[in-house]
Amino acid sequence: MTQTKTRKIKTTRLKVRPIRKNSISDDIVQQIISLISSGDLKAGQRLPSERDLCVKFAASRTSLREALRCLSIMGVLTARAGEGTSVAMDGVKFMETVLQWRMSTELHDIEDLMEVRIALEGIAAASAAENGKEADLKRLQDLVAKMEVSVNDAKRFAALDLDFHLSLAKASNNKLIHDLITVIRGQLERGVAKVLQLPKAMPLSVEEHKAILQAVFARQPEEARAAMQAHLNTATLRYRAAKNKLHSPEESSHLKAAGKS
Amino acid sequence: MTQTKTRKIKTTRLKVRPIRKNSISDDIVQQIISLISSGDLKAGQRLPSERDLCVKFAASRTSLREALRCLSIMGVLTARAGEGTSVAMDGVKFMETVLQWRMSTELHDIEDLMEVRIALEGIAAASAAENGKEADLKRLQDLVAKMEVSVNDAKRFAALDLDFHLSLAKASNNKLIHDLITVIRGQLERGVAKVLQLPKAMPLSVEEHKAILQAVFARQPEEARAAMQAHLNTATLRYRAAKNKLHSPEESSHLKAAGKS
DNA sequence: ATTGTCATATTGTCATACCAATGTCAAGAT
């Protein structure tokens, strides 16, 4: 069969473009996104009923529903039977599901996440020191004070820690950074809980947060960045220690409660 | 006046949770994500036909399709008539649609994007200098060489520039950073084109890329980071200039306001 | 004033049918 030679290339090279039919659902999704983008659909606003939208889009209810359902699952829309469909109020759920998917379908190393997180939270700290409003800074102060008296309650401490970092990200006044930090932190939640189990972890963490807070209050962007990045670097080291020290063999997803035999 | 007094609050505060019925499509989506996450479904692998999946999930084809369609639109699956449905090979499309949606439904300032980009590409340059493989570095060198002889072809230059930055991000060996840079860069594409219209923009850009390249080849992470961030900072300044000089008023549509949310 | 009931509108689910695109493979043409 080696004589299946190449001389058979007499097929003329026509300059045509492949025809591509975008699916109807795809099209509808894009249109709705555009409507939201242009402001014709505002957050919380209700959409016409599915049957009405069918005729507006000149599509079947099947195709329309595939589009609406997709947007609902992603958190862009909220739909409930009897009530109708409306634009979601908070776009955060969207990013949450998204990163959850991303993290699930494509493995990202914890170290990769931390590398990005260190950079972003560094920016956030610097920006907060530079531009943060007094109210935001006050809130950070309160949170650190609460952390200081919660060093014996790991669960509460973790919640306060999360609140601190997100509040600081918000104070940076860069919404993209706030979004990214939120979703990345969500992926690291388990790791955070582990780190806090280490002895002295919480008191040390309080001191580090105090250092960040001080730099932010002093309106020293670079110091704030350095303090934040130092905090997260040691947190990364503590995570590695926790990972190796504590039941190291398996670290993966879920503990399979083997039950008390 | 207000005799609708408050004493009527004897309604006991019960700790109950609202009833929530997850839709079938939602459930199927979660299950498929889990299958991909657990490795039971690998990238490129084909799923059973829709009609088969119907019986496996014990759901109607409508519900099943709403789930599959959602995953297809988001880029997690790829489906074509006659061929079947399979797990997408390239997860980048997913992040692209995601950020596109996010950018559309929630306004992000160009400056916010650049701030994040500067940090991430700084990391990428440093990591590439530290860990980049020789082949990756060689590719960067080739790209800069091509850029140097393309200073009169803005379109080609822009493509080479994009290639350079993404290749460097890839060389950093941090997939999350590569993803984020890719999508952020996608949002900035128009801005990049504008900047290159400025006089001397391309020759200057070449020099800056050479500086980055040199630092990376010298295996000097901090120098590489500094060179990259200097490059992007001047690019930002050039963008502002281009925005103000050229027909400015229209189209940016992002005005930064202290968003409270 | 609270509760029960009903009508109505809307989303959620299902079953069925048909269309369009793709792959398979055998029959026929060269």
Added chain:
DNA sequence: ATCTTGACATTGGTATGACAATATGACAAT
């Protein structure tokens, strides 16, 4: 032998109708 062609089966894409489940408001009953 090799290539083309066409029929056929498989599969995703679309459309339609029907019914269930849920939320809302009006209204009667207690």
